Amino acid sequence: MTVLVSLDELELDALTELVNIGVSRAAASLRKMVHKQVLLSVPAVEIVTRRSAAALIGQRETENLVAVEQEFEGPFSGRALLMFPESNGIHLVRAILGDEVSQADIIEMEREALAETGNVILNGCLGSMANMLQQGLTMSLPDVRRGTSETLFEIAAGHDDDSFVLFLYIDFSVLERDVRGYIAMIMDLTSLAVLKRLIASFIDRVTQEEM
């Protein structure tokens, strides 16, 4: 595999830790919305082809996915996604709006509620990461899309499927509610060189400060 820029062990560790802190804060926000504990896995950070990234999620799911997606732009750019099995979308909205809201209202509000939830989670996560890296990121408005992991990751949509991407993901589930899914970020490797430099300065800041 020919990847021009790669992260060394400590840089990868630092990036995983940044994602961990960002997602942990976002989970605490989601906890406030769903009133149930949100469980998280340890983040995975990988440099893989776009096709393999889609397969990593796709092979674990039998049904279509629904995703809230936001693009972010700044010194590094990419896409952040909050994804879950399509049937879980309604359950999440139900958890947020409460059991007294009618099923018809839930269905009507699903898209808007998902967009709003995704916005809270993804902004919380990326905002924390950007702050720790001392950078500003611009976030697009959330978009709700449905499909397989391949369509969501834009395989065969004119992208080079075999190009490498930086893929970060974490599993989450909501206790006592039938909701589970993934928080994921995909960045092209053009962003990786910049990110590598920012991570290196982050490591310097947190380890080299005068005592």
Place this chain on the structure above:
Amino acid sequence: MTTVLIVDDSKLARIVAAKAISALQPDWQRLEAANAVEALRVIAENPVDIVVADFNMPDRNGLDLAADIRADHPQMPIAIITANVQDEVITRVRALNATFVAKPVTQEGLAPFMSGAALRLKKGGA
């Protein structure tokens, strides 16, 4: 000699915690473990006085580890480090008589736990 054990699956996070601890208590000995199993082994083999543990780790999390430590060390000062400030997490931290410390760890964030721990150890005759 006071010995503090730092438990985190992230090497960087261990470096950051160690730095804050050494700034606050330069004379304390610092040991490290990368997961809960390793932490329990270090505690069994060394006279550990204080544990500073990450919450979100692979396999067993910091709260599970704290519960295990509590069984044998009811008075040991334990800090749980996390950015995950969900009510259930904080409640469990309190129920285990541990201290919540916000991640990323800073000297200021860790200072109240460290001075409390130092006092508790003095009172306990350590």
